[in-house]
Amino acid sequence: MQTRLTAGDAELTINPDNGCRIEGLRIGGTEVLRQGERYGCFPMVPWCGRTENGRFRNGVTVHRLPVNAPPHAIHGTVRDLAWKTARTSATEAVFVCELGDPWPYGGRVTQVFELAEDSLALRFGVESYDDSFPAQAGWHPWFLRNLGRGGQDVRVDFAPAWQEERGENHLPTGRRIDPLPGPWDDCFGMPDGVDVTLTWPEELELKVTSRAEWVVIYDEQAEAVCVEPQSGPPNGLNTHPHLVTPIDPLEVESTWSWRRL
Template identity: 75%
Template sequence: MSSEENIRLIAGDAELTVTPGNGCRISSFRVAGTELLRQGERYGCFPMVPWCGRTGNGRFRSGGVEHRLPVNDPPHAIHGTGRDTAWRTARTGRAEAVFTCELGEPWPYTGLVTQTFALNEDSLTLQLGVETYDDSFPAQAGWHPWFLRHAFPDGKGARLDFVPDWQEERGPDYLPTGRRIGPMPGPWDDCFGMEDGVDVTLTWPERLELTVKSRTEWVVVYDEQEEAICVEPQSGPPNGLNTHPRLVTPIDPLEISTTWSWRRPA
């Protein structure tokens, strides 16, 4: 199937549009007709793979070899290559779909990424898998949703609720220093740790409550813009290729999932 064809999933009054030709991002997510994601070709919700957030100065080491990545957020490389790639549609149904993309230049290793979407009437589960074709390599995976702060124009802006166990101290270069500190007040462009797994709730008062959960420990929260709030579960902290390398090997792929669930207040 052409990667340029958008895929629409439906379950109950929930509707999801995936745009494989633009980084396999969710370009639209509606509940009962209300759009919950910021619109635009850079927004929606995109996969971060094969790294998440910033990789310091666009450099990382694997074994004794230093690799350089394109510096697309000077002086760093940010959010991986998956969001800039046209993905292949592998399988679709009324409420689920599977997409793949090949890893390669400018990423220095070859492999395959698979992203799966499963929509239900009150939840959405996303999965990412990263496999290698040959050499082992460090990698990360996660998602970067842009939830609309003011999804309901006649209602109040979204409220963010979560209880992290720690915050990764952010240096002046916007990279974690390696020090864990107590959670600081926002606004944030920061990584937090949750030992029992990511559990973050967005509430549009009197309208909708949406919870983002994942078994991973790390979540980046970005709420410095008035338009949107980003809640980004990911398999490691920013600059994790250097500080928390998770090796993808021929017998051990990297796998991560997240579930968004929602309910209307009684």
């Protein structure tokens, strides 16, 4: 069953049964997200992007994950699960999801949505019940390239400190390079926090911000542009692990704010 939040002329639609993804964000009656079962905006937990060959290490233990983007495992597990509704109001909704098989550790993910007239606040909490484990969290929104009202295509503006060099296996090599022009399916470092502006000229400006330091930009499809704030780079379970413990959860937030042009 869908959950709808409204604030002013902004309307957010969430489907907890389909991975707790945002199915739509309408601003003044205009949809800004690509529609479809696989699109909208889905959560990436407990890892973001690709994990090399579906393997990661926790101490001396090597774990195997389902290879759903051969030869790698991609975008976590919770986007494929049904979430439980914890609470809702007109402008806020909270959902929870249990971590488990095929993820080898028990835990819980909480996702919070708070809608205002000119912004959407998103928050993740990733908790461990018993064992400590490495984890990542982030969002994968599909913003429409064109809003379909006869206007221009979206422009993406940001000033990263570096770009992660992408190897032939589509993973960061570990080398940081000066940012290259698009098209991109690439990870960028923003050590002062993610700050990316999408502008549909003479229509809408939408800013994606986060205290997280990593963002993946994907704009290789004609229909949409993805701006993905996340707690670490692709393959981060192996290269930049954030250890979640029973007393130290992983917490990540992002805000989308907009204004009419």
